[in-house]
Amino acid sequence: MSGSAALVQGAVQACMPLQLGDWRSLLAVIGDFLSLSLFSFGGGNTLLSEYHHLAVEEYCWLSSRQFADLYAIAEAAPGPSSMIVGLLGMGAAVREGPLWGVLSGLAAEVAILLPSTLVMVAASLSWSRLRDSPWRLAFERGLGPITLGILFAVGLKILRISDHDTPAYAVSALVCLLMLRTRISPLWFMAVAGLLGALGLVNR
């Protein structure tokens, strides 16, 4: 009996949301975001599958479905789409109340932006010296292909967690094609696809 109880407890514990009141776990989370910040090459979207790993699998703030919801909200909202981190931070603490949700969202956003901002300030101020450095050339050419592979992995991951029906996959494929071939604002794709969803033509 105690064995099965422990098993059940283990299964529950596997998805116990982190207690952010405990300052050590709070520091661990902030540390995760601070270090990811320095690896956000290729515009920041490369981090999406890491965000999913942290928020859904490791710390269990959100379900995979909620993550897909928040990604869509962040894409549709004004401003850089990498602000999804603010929503993830909110998801981590919102059960303690809306104020904690907002504070936690702000903390997550600051943590993901601060290190890359400091590096960027240093880079902007010393660019004239970096411009022709072999480090810069090797860095630019070498990181490009890796970023490419990561972006494909991220695209596949988002497609997988969005858990579509067939018409929705067709919408995704069409949007992908139009993004590459036209200069139409992504907002139109969102609006039209949202309407298709409201009409019940695409589901998940």
Next chain:
Amino acid sequence: MTEPAPPLAPPPPPSPPPGLGELFRGMLQVALSSFGGGLSAWSQRIVVEQRRWLDNEAFMTGLTVARLFPGPNQINMAVYIGSRFHGLSGALVALAGMLLLPFAVLMLLGLAYFELHMVMAVDPVLSGVIAASAGMALSMGFKLAGGYSRDPVALLLAAGSFLAMTVFHVRLIPLVLIAGPLAMAWYWPRQR
């Protein structure tokens, strides 16, 4: 229907460097103007053509630096503009100006999502929006892929990184720490 395309004007004479308050207001204007999308085009229009803080060449250099270093491109661009005039404090002020409003809107949307349980009502709409955003996420890789079609080593590196993440579930940081130096060594500029 399309993103605002900046008109090609002759390079305007640069105006005196903006103060911190001006920097904040300028980036706020960029953020407000781009609520319908096209952040990059708007930032060029406002920073180069209207306020004349940078000439076009300096702006383009900024885009290169912003793309090269970690961090979201548009946010890095704000950091570049701010730090050019006032170092770290300029960068933080420019960031605040650019992010304050979008972040406030995002927090309100997040609260509506989590607190008001509007999920049931908007769930079908969200399903559609997710289908569109998944397509956008997928397009990011294809956008870069064309540049590497004639470089077998680059394609090998890309395929390796892709497989490492999708099949072997390697996390991003160890992947970059291992594959990054290897790739840099291969692409180290050599005299040939």
